[in-house]
Every structure is written in structure tokens, then in C-alpha cells.
Amino acid sequence: MFEIGRLCVKxxxxxxxxxxxxIDVLDNNFVLxxxxxxxxxCNMRHLEPLDKIISxxxxxxxxxxxxxxxxxxxxxxxKKEAKHKQSQRPTKKxxxxxxxxxxxxxxxxxxxxxxxxxxxxxxxxxxxxxKKSINKEHKSVE
Amino acid sequence: xxxxRYRSRSLRRVFVRTPSGKSVLHYRKRKPxxxxxxxxxxxxxxxxxxxxxxxxNMPKTHKRPERPYGGVLCSKCTRIKIKAMARQ
Ligand SMILES: [Zn+2]
Numbered sequence: 001m002f003e004i005g006r007l008c009v010k011x012x013x014x015x016x017x018x019x020x021x022x023i024d025v026l027d028n029n030f031v032l033x034x035x036x037x038x039x040x041x042c043n044m045r046h047l048e049p050l051d052k053i054i055s056x057x058x059x060x061x062x063x064x065x066x067x068x069x070x071x072x073x074x075x076x077x078x079k080k081e082a083k084h085k086q087s088q089r090p091t092k093k094x095x096x097x098x099x100x101x102x103x104x105x106x107x108x109x110x111x112x113x114x115x116x117x118x119x120x121x122x123x124x125x126x127x128x129x130x131k132k133s134i135n136k137e138h139k140s141v142e
Numbered sequence: 143x144x145x146x147r148y149r150s151r152s153l154r155r156v157f158v159r160t161p162s163g164k165s166v167l168h169y170r171k172r173k174p175x176x177x178x179x180x181x182x183x184x185x186x187x188x189x190x191x192x193x194x195x196x197x198x199n200m201p202k203t204h205k206r207p208e209r210p211y212g213g214v215l216c217s218k219c220t221r222i223k224i225k226a227m228a229r230q
Contacts, residue, residue: 009228011221014208048228 002031002044005056007072010037012046019074020047024059034065036076179216181223189213 002008006022010033020035020042033042039062054068066076153169160166177189188207190197197205206213211220 009224011224012209012217016209016220017224017227048225050228 001049002047003053004058005054007050007052007054008033008047009050010042010046011048012043019050019069021054021056021065021069022047023056023065032059034060034062035069036074177213179219180214181219182216184216184218186213186216 002022002025004022004024008020008022010016010018010020015037018036020033020037022031023034023039024032026032026041029045030041030043031047033040033047052072054072056065056068060068069076148169152172154172156168156170157165158168171193173191173193176191177186178184179186190200190205192200207217209217209220211223215223
């Protein structure tokens, strides 16, 4: 009844209603099945045999079983290799935060803070003048 | 004497142990009837008997067996049904 290559339907469990092929006979109660179901040991009582026999070798691999079942026009889900995508950490957010912090200096009422502020305001002008001077030099070189 | 609305048996009684060690009588709504097989009427296993608000918060896999017709037909009837479908 349950020889190697026998097409079956699983009756019990979460694979119930799915088609599978017997790959190996383990003893007089259990067989190894594969196909639409998971590849697993299975009690013969949980299988309903169909009248088709597929030519398969003992312990055929999952790919071979799927190929054989496709020829019988029985579709199977091919097992995909699990791809663990590394979660990309948001690096941009930190940069944005830093910019915001620079743009909004904390309000401190001490005189030193005011002085530093003034310096900060003065500095960009200096840098601009420097840049201008550099540009002029470049022009002269050209 | 309890309040008149608590004198009927439409609410079920639950003894609750308070933090101080007293046991207090609480009145709660009754649980719905047990789930039955749609074909033979047998009581279904693996289907909890809770009020809808509790069933809502449960994951789907806790509410019925994970097989075709799970939570609708009993395991015997599903076997018969799947066998009949396979033999056609
Ligand atoms: Zn039933």
C-alpha cells in the first residue's frame, strides 16, 4: 500500500489536505513523506493513498520530489533560503539632530555665553572674508 | 440581602480574593456555550470558551486548531471529508 513513490493526501494535522509522496518506509507504522507537506516522518494512519505511483529513489531529495510532482501538475512551494537582512540603522537622523543643535544654541543668561555668541556671529564674517580673499587669489592665479 | 438585580441567576458568581485576604463575591456575565462540530455536533477541542472581548485579544492560533476546517469541524469529520475529496 505505502511503497516508495506512492502519492498520498495527508488527513491529520496542519498539513491536512496537502499532497505528498512516500520517500522511505521506516517500519510497519511510519513512512517518510515530502511534497506539498513538510518533509517529515508520518504515521500511515494519517495518510490517504491515491492510485498514482511516482518513480522516485529511496530518500530522494526535496528538489527531486518537487520536480517529479510538477510533472504530475501538482504545484509545490519551493523552500526559499531564509535571507536575514541586516537592519539599516538610520544614520542620517543623528546628523540632522547635530545640525539643529548647532543652529539653536542653548539660551544661557551668563555673560560668557553672550560673549561666545558674539564671537560666533563675528567668526562667520571672518571666514567669508577669508574665502573671498582665497577666491581672489585663485582668480589672480588664473 | 443582595440587590434585586443580583438575586437572579443570570449572572454567574465568582469568589475573588482581595489583597487583604478577604474573599468577596463578584458577579460576572456567563460564558458562551462550547463550540460544536458543524457536522456531528461533538464538542470541539482547542477552541476556548470566552466572551468576545477576550477572544478579540487572543492570537488566531490560540482560538482554533491549525488545520483545514479547524474550529468548524471535529478532527474525525475533517478526516472523513478530506478522504472523500481525495477519492473523487
Ligand atoms: Zn464532527
